[in-house]
Amino acid sequence: MIDSSHPVTKLANFRDLGHLAGRHGSIRPGVLFRSDDVSTIDDEEAERLVSHDISLIIDLRSSDEVSGGRGPLANYDIDYLNLPILESSGTSHNLDDLVSTGVFTNAMMGQWYFEVFRKGMPMLIDGLQAVSEARGAVLFHCAIGKDRTGLFAVALHGALGTHRAQIVSDFVKTETNLDKVLARLTASQPFWTPEIMSKAGALLRAEPEAMHVFLDAIEAQGTDLEELLIEGGAAPALLEKLRGVALTP
Numbered sequence: 001m002i003d004s005s006h007p008v009t010k011l012a013n014f015r016d017l018g019h020l021a022g023r024h025g026s027i028r029p030g031v032l033f034r035s036d037d038v039s040t041i042d043d044e045e046a047e048r049l050v051s052h053d054i055s056l057i058i059d060l061r062s063s064d065e066v067s068g069g070r071g072p073l074a075n076y077d078i079d080y081l082n083l084p085i086l087e088s089s090g091t092s093h094n095l096d097d098l099v100s101t102g103v104f105t106n107a108m109m110g111q112w113y114f115e116v117f118r119k120g121m122p123m124l125i126d127g128l129q130a131v132s133e134a135r136g137a138v139l140f141h142c143a144i145g146k147d148r149t150g151l152f153a154v155a156l157h158g159a160l161g162t163h164r165a166q167i168v169s170d171f172v173k174t175e176t177n178l179d180k181v182l183a184r185l186t187a188s189q190p191f192w193t194p195e196i197m198s199k200a201g202a203l204l205r206a207e208p209e210a211m212h213v214f215l216d217a218i219e220a221q222g223t224d225l226e227e228l229l230i231e232g233g234a235a236p237a238l239l240e241k242l243r244g245v246a247l248t249p
Helices: 043-050 071-075 085-089 106-119 121-133 148-160 164-188 194-204 208-219 225-231 236-246
Strands: 032-035 054-059 079-082 137-141
Touching (some): 043 071, 054 121, 079 121, 085 106, 085 148, 106 148, 106 194, 106 208, 121 137, 121 225, 121 236, 137 148, 148 164, 148 225, 148 236, 164 194, 225 236
């Protein structure tokens, strides 16, 4: 379950959203990147990220998590924005709160995503606004690069009109990286013991069902992602601006 051979100072879940397609076009490579925790990388890894011309880092971790510092990227001319969406939504990433009995399931995960997405909408829109105003490429991350990062990715995909199959495909790419991600997570957050991880279930997986449950919950409201963003306060002009920034002509 944990790849102990992976260097914990190297990212394990970094990827470019480029080429994902939707009804308005495809995302341009080199514009939007998602990742696991960049605060614990080494100088060499920081230089690799800087080579992608990243101008803004959106950190979706909690206030407690960011209190440990930003790591070597703080030494570069990169704008920084902390958006602790779990705090803003009044929800938790604590297993004791998420799991009352048994193991956390994909269905529970999808419903939890829906709750966080709805309640955290103002902060997600703040992030979309920041992306639209960035002077270069944007990297967004949390600890694992799956849940909070995944929700912000969905907000971006909603704004950009990404096809549902592509949204799910983007989400499940984390599954292939999880062994390495967990090596980094357990090194930086000792809370994640084998006993705790055995309870986590879908919380430590990235399977299609969780994302499908989430997207189905949105559609059950008689709306889609773009409409939900607009209903939540995103101006149509913001969505148009994002498409101009991130999509191929």
